[in-house]
Amino acid sequence: MNRLYSFFLALLLLLACTACVGRAAAPDPAPGQAAAPLDAAAAQPPEPEDGPEEEGVPEEEPPAPPEPEEPYVRVIDPAKPMVALTFDDGPDAACSSQILDILEEHHALATFFEVGRNVAACPEPVGRMVELGCEVGSHSNAHKDLSKLRKSSLLRDLDTADEAFVLAGAPAPLLVRPPYGAVNKTVKTATGRAMVTWTVDTEDWRSRDAQKVIDYVQSYGELDGEIVLMHSIYESTVEAVRVLVPWLQEQGYQLVTVTELMAYYYGELPQPDHFYGYTYFASHGRTDAPIELPSMYLPQEAPEAPPAAGQEQSPGPVSDAPDASDTPDVPPEPFDPTGIIAVSAPDPEPEEAPEPPAGEASEPLPPAEPPAPPQEEPEKPAKQSQDAKPVSPGVSVPNPAMFYP
Numbered sequence: 001m002n003r004l005y006s007f008f009l010a011l012l013l014l015l016a017c018t019a020c021v022g023r024a025a026a027p028d029p030a031p032g033q034a035a036a037p038l039d040a041a042a043a044q045p046p047e048p049e050d051g052p053e054e055e056g057v058p059e060e061e062p063p064a065p066p067e068p069e070e071p072y073v074r075v076i077d078p079a080k081p082m083v084a085l086t087f088d089d090g091p092d093a094a095c096s097s098q099i100l101d102i103l104e105e106h107h108a109l110a111t112f113f114e115v116g117r118n119v120a121a122c123p124e125p126v127g128r129m130v131e132l133g134c135e136v137g138s139h140s141n142a143h144k145d146l147s148k149l150r151k152s153s154l155l156r157d158l159d160t161a162d163e164a165f166v167l168a169g170a171p172a173p174l175l176v177r178p179p180y181g182a183v184n185k186t187v188k189t190a191t192g193r194a195m196v197t198w199t200v201d202t203e204d205w206r207s208r209d210a211q212k213v214i215d216y217v218q219s220y221g222e223l224d225g226e227i228v229l230m231h232s233i234y235e236s237t238v239e240a241v242r243v244l245v246p247w248l249q250e251q252g253y254q255l256v257t258v259t260e261l262m263a264y265y266y267g268e269l270p271q272p273d274h275f276y277g278y279t280y281f282a283s284h285g286r287t288d289a290p291i292e293l294p295s296m297y298l299p300q301e302a303p304e305a306p307p308a309a310g311q312e313q314s315p316g317p318v319s320d321a322p323d324a325s326d327t328p329d330v331p332p333e334p335f336d337p338t339g340i341i342a343v344s345a346p347d348p349e350p351e352e353a354p355e356p357p358a359g360e361a362s363e364p365l366p367p368a369e370p371p372a373p374p375q376e377e378p379e380k381p382a383k384q385s386q387d388a389k390p391v392s393p394g395v396s397v398p399n400p401a402m403f404y405p
């Protein structure tokens with residue numbers, strides 16, 4: 001019995017050894033294939049002693065690591081085509097917001113020439129424009145024909161608009177687009193602002209037809225260096241923008257602000273008391289020396305606290321009170337609270353414009369007029385006036401907050 005027991009024990013040991021040798025000699029599974037389990041023991045984790053055993057590990061697609069959200073960095077290539085979309089007459093609570101949605105979605109910027117009284121009534125979009133890096137320019141306070149205002153009324157209008165911009169969280173704009181493109185010498189050279197018009201008029205206010213606006217822009221031809229005029233108060237314009245922004249980018253255009261266009265394409269920054277109209281843009285081309293605006297992409301910091309009423313920014317006759325000293329020697333208020341850009345003293349020239357209608361400032365303001373077609377510039381080429389105009393020291397190193405948030 002003892003012998004029989006020993007025999008079975010030896011047989012069991014032999015079988016166990018045979019099983020071990022057989023398993024070790026089994027061929028490795030082909031790469032990419034799962035090892036077929038030989039028996040229950042094979043289901044255990046693979047033995048680590050054999051290096052090539054690792055090839056038998058199933059090669060499945062590793063799960064893609066979650067991609068970190070990279071912040072979008074906006075870079076303008078001055079050598080590539082660029083176009084400035086501009087929107088006048090806003091803000092409009094609905095349309096401005098929709099246009100900003102489209103711009104944000106496509107990482108595009110634009111310039112908004114806003115009416116001061118509209119800003120006062122609807123300031124929210126202006127704050128968002130600033131946050132996104134869009135440029136906010138002035139379109140006057142009451143959308144009047146500035147060329148028909150006395151100088152004091154003109155300056156009061158622009159100052160009033162500036163107060164609305166500052167209250168809305170935007171810097172007092174350097175850029176002003178005169179309503180209807182109407183200018184005279186005083187408007188062009190004596191406001192302490194830079195007047196800028198446009199080069200491509202979509203006439204969106206006339207057609208109120210998105211497809212016509214789209215067709216006009218898409219069939220315009222070369223748009224490099226152009227400033228496109230639209231109005232941010234029409235749903236049809238919103239729909240046109242929805243198509244045009246991605247289309248322009250597909251064509252290779254960088255969508256820039258007016259000041260960016262001036263710096264990168266025309267090689268100069270807008271200057272106070274200068275007028276940039278058809279003559280300027282028609283007589284200038286792409287520069288060989290683009291100006292870098294290093295701080296232009298920085299988001300707006302906390303909006304400056306609005307100045308206390310009647311203090312600092314308006315020490316002189318610029319106030320809501322009737323201005324009895326409506327004389328031509330009233331100095332314009334510097335628009336730059338930092339004082340970095342000095343405003344040259346105004347010329348004590350006589351008023352060119354006729355007296356505005358009595359009670360103009362107190363009567364209810366009509367809604368913004370649709371823009372008139374651009375007027376021919378009667379003035380001499382802007383280049384000449386620029387050459388003759390002394391440039392304030394420090395202008396070449398602008399305060400970015402002057403142009404950008």
Ligand code: NI
Nearest residue numbers: 088089179371
């Ligand atoms: Ni307008």
